[in-house]
Amino acid sequence: MTNRPRVVMVANRDSFFLSHRSPLARGARDAGMEVVVAAGDTGGGRAIQQAGFEFVPLPVTRGALNPLSEARTFAFLLQLYRRQQPLLIHHSTVQPVIYGSVAARLVCDAAVVNTISGLGYVFTSDHRAAKALRPLLKRLWRMALSHPRSRTIFQNPDDRADFTRMGLVHQDVSVVIRGSGVDCAAFLVAPEPAGVPVVVLPARMLWDKGVREFVEAAHLLRAAGREARFVLVGAPDTGNREAIPVERLDAWTREGPVEWWGHRRDMAAVLAGASVVVLPTYGEGLPKVLVEAGAAGRPIVATDVRGCREVVRPGVNGLLVPARDSTALARAIERLLQSPELRARLGRAGRLLAETEFAESVVVRQTLAVYRQLLDGRWPAVEGR
Numbered sequence: 001m002t003n004r005p006r007v008v009m010v011a012n013r014d015s016f017f018l019s020h021r022s023p024l025a026r027g028a029r030d031a032g033m034e035v036v037v038a039a040g041d042t043g044g045g046r047a048i049q050q051a052g053f054e055f056v057p058l059p060v061t062r063g064a065l066n067p068l069s070e071a072r073t074f075a076f077l078l079q080l081y082r083r084q085q086p087l088l089i090h091h092s093t094v095q096p097v098i099y100g101s102v103a104a105r106l107v108c109d110a111a112v113v114n115t116i117s118g119l120g121y122v123f124t125s126d127h128r129a130a131k132a133l134r135p136l137l138k139r140l141w142r143m144a145l146s147h148p149r150s151r152t153i154f155q156n157p158d159d160r161a162d163f164t165r166m167g168l169v170h171q172d173v174s175v176v177i178r179g180s181g182v183d184c185a186a187f188l189v190a191p192e193p194a195g196v197p198v199v200v201l202p203a204r205m206l207w208d209k210g211v212r213e214f215v216e217a218a219h220l221l222r223a224a225g226r227e228a229r230f231v232l233v234g235a236p237d238t239g240n241r242e243a244i245p246v247e248r249l250d251a252w253t254r255e256g257p258v259e260w261w262g263h264r265r266d267m268a269a270v271l272a273g274a275s276v277v278v279l280p281t282y283g284e285g286l287p288k289v290l291v292e293a294g295a296a297g298r299p300i301v302a303t304d305v306r307g308c309r310e311v312v313r314p315g316v317n318g319l320l321v322p323a324r325d326s327t328a329l330a331r332a333i334e335r336l337l338q339s340p341e342l343r344a345r346l347g348r349a350g351r352l353l354a355e356t357e358f359a360e361s362v363v364v365r366q367t368l369a370v371y372r373q374l375l376d377g378r379w380p381a382v383e384g385r
Helices: 014-030 045-050 067-084 094-107 128-144 157-165 211-223 246-255 267-272 288-295 326-337 340-357 360-375
Strands: 006-011 034-039 054-057 088-092 111-116 150-154 174-176 198-202 229-233 276-279 300-303 318-321
Touching: 006 014, 006 067, 006 094, 014 034, 014 045, 014 088, 014 360, 034 045, 034 067, 045 054, 067 094, 088 094, 088 360, 094 111, 094 128, 111 360, 150 157, 150 360, 157 174, 198 211, 198 267, 211 229, 211 326, 267 288, 276 288, 276 326, 288 300, 288 340, 300 326, 318 326, 326 340
Parallel strands: 006 034, 006 088, 034 054, 088 111, 111 150, 150 174, 198 229, 198 276, 276 300, 300 318
Antiparallel strands: none
16 A cells, blocks of 8 residues: 555456556556556456556456345445545446445545446346336436536447436536547557458447347348358357357357357457458447457448447448348448448548547546546645646
8 A cells, every 4th residue: 555545446347447447547557546456356357466556356246136246246345445445436337336336425535436338238128127127227326426526427428418318417527538548559550461351240249239130241241142251259248138148159150151259369460350340239338349440440330329429430430330230231341342442441540530539548638637627636646747
């Protein structure tokens, strides 16, 4: 421990912190803060410690609601905040936002920042269980986001408008910061590889990422004689209700319309080897993989839904299609497959947008400005950096 101002960053998984919050943690440390990370431990805790941050494993269960598990998570956050007495807490993902915000009110005087990364399963799914949970979740959101010294960060204006309309948060204590940023230096722009074009869908293997529509589009394009490889890149995420069974993914590979490569750590290489990057999702906060595709200089096909609209400028860096429409998806992919010149032009524009609007430095600067606003000049070691 040090005498520097302390910020605790909380997420449901260590992997989420490493992929989405580590640049912000470094920025906070460079601004004079001591950073403590609390997250579900899936094997990434050592990497967090090696990056120079204290890591606290968070007991959290994803998937089906278990009252005892939820109570354990809440009790742990109470103890953590009582022990750490941070000056600021930044929650990401649903359980930390809800339980952490309430815990903070009870045991410490910390300022609270909550990042909302999309509406989530309960608000976007048509399943009966999801609809039944909505009234309860609305009450919990309202309680969590009413912390008297807090700011709520949304990743797109649609989510902010919906939360405001439902009375879950006041607009004057919320802000839109688009995404988590991308390290453009990690994605070098290279010429598209020669040979058969590769069309990639990089995402967690969830039904609501539009994987079914991608497979159907691949079927349509193969039937039309279009030569291309259609590749799924990502793990199923078994803790998510929308997870696609591994057996189904393996069957698609055997049947031939697509290839499933599983989880890949070398996403820069995957994107460099792609001709087109596709995300037919039903809704997002702000999909980082589309920003990474732009940084790699690759054209995008995505659905015209919240989050994707923030990244894709139609005809500039990509194409937008209606959600749940495999025929429209196939037509958009086909348009790009037919024109290497169009792919190159969209890719160049995507790289420029990544550098100017979605770079890590931009997002970190905007988020630290929220921190400083909440700290209100009371800690010059932070404010003066």
